[in-house]
Amino acid sequence: AQKVTQAQTEISVVEKEDVTLDCVYETRDTTYYLFWYKQPPSGELVFLIRRNSFDEQNEISGRYSWNFQKSTSSFNFTITASQVVDSAVYFCALSEVLGAYNTDKLIFGTGTRLQVFP
Amino acid sequence: EAQVTQNPRYLITVTGKKLTVTCSQNMNHEYMSWYRQDPGLGLRQIYYSMNVEVTDKGDVPEGYKVSRKEKRNFPLILESPSPNQTSLYFCASSLQRTNTEAFFGQGTRLTVV
Numbered sequence: 001a002q003k004v005t006q007a008q009t010e011i012s013v014v015e016k017e018d019v020t021l022d023c024v025y026e027t028r029d030t031t032y033y034l035f036w037y038k039q040p041p042s043g044e045l046v047f048l049i050r051r052n053s054f055d056e057q058n059e060i061s062g063r064y065s066w067n068f069q070k071s072t073s074s075f076n077f078t079i080t081a082s083q084v085v086d087s088a089v090y091f092c093a094l095s096e097v098l099g100a101y102n103t104d105k106l107i108f109g110t111g112t113r114l115q116v117f118p
Numbered sequence: 119e120a121q122v123t124q125n126p127r128y129l130i131t132v133t134g135k136k137l138t139v140t141c142s143q144n145m146n147h148e149y150m151s152w153y154r155q156d157p158g159l160g161l162r163q164i165y166y167s168m169n170v171e172v173t174d175k176g177d178v179p180e181g182y183k184v185s186r187k188e189k190r191n192f193p194l195i196l197e198s199p200s201p202n203q204t205s206l207y208f209c210a211s212s213l214q215r216t217n218t219e220a221f222f223g224q225g226t227r228l229t230v231v
Binding site for chain 2: 006009032033035037043044045047050052091093095096097104105106107108109110111
């Protein structure tokens, strides 16, 4: 069954440290999409990135980078030189469209709370 | 401005008193869904809709109802709320399917006493 595991419940770092948030997924299909969303203390959910299962290239956006490895079913997120404003809960999510069942669900992990201290 | 609007933002109600949480999007998105967020459990999908008049159960549909009579609106109905439905609820929409970016509402914090 499809599942997203974020084993790190909470991570604390000091500003300027690099930090990696882990995401491991399980899926039945060969076509799927992975996402990361950020939930800052204000509560809203903010889209960060989408990656499809056929694109294993790593992506970098400023201080953020993502490492997608199909061989280990992982889609890890690294923040370089962390800042206090990065403090948030980060969710990894899996989109799985099962045409045979006509279902389309977005499955979230349980989230990782990142606290960055000055 | 493109947005998903949920109302109310906060609600305290009593067990058994029917309530509706409204959700509206102005982006002409086909896919809409409801999630509940609970500590340690992340976001879990309650119901989703792939288009007008097309709805389906998510992972935790018990105790909830939805309808999709118009493309822009997707209300969440609790016919007889119970304390275990105390949670933070999010409505979301995406252009076509879940493989596109989801836009979330601001959330509704519901307390059932």
